[in-house]
Structures are given as structure tokens and as C-alpha cells.
Amino acid sequence: MTTYQIDLLNPKAGKLLQDLADLKLIAIRPAPIDGFLDTVNRLRTKAATQPPTLGEITKEVEAVRIKRYAKNKA
Secondary structure: OOOOOOOOOOHHHHHHHHHHHHOOOOOOOOOOOOHHHHHHHHHHHHHHHOOOOHHHHHHHHHHHHHHHHHHHHO
């Protein structure tokens, strides 16, 4: 068995693929959920309604720098 990922450029192609699946010539499976992409989209949605303040961004950057510096010192 060989697996392919296909981008449909024309809606008619979806009908053709469904017809092949009905004839049991191919199998159509839903794409796996991409957790990373889901997280990015959730963060973008939240940022659109409640963007972080400059102070919050600075606080987070400083926390990461402190943690990284402590790791390099050890």
C-alpha cells in the first residue's frame, strides 16, 4: 500500500475520489489533527481578542532568559 497526500484544486476531483472510494479502489481517511497548528490557531484567536501588553511580553521574555541563563550556569 502506498499513501499519498492530495490537495484538491477543483471540487469535481472530490467527487471523483469519492466514486473511487465507493468502488473500494481507494480509501479516504480524515487528515490527522495537527496539535501544533491547533495550538497556534488558538493562540492567534486569543491574541486577536486580548492582545498581550508590552509589560506581559517583557515579563515572559525575562523569565525565559533567567531560566536559560540558570541552565547555562549549571
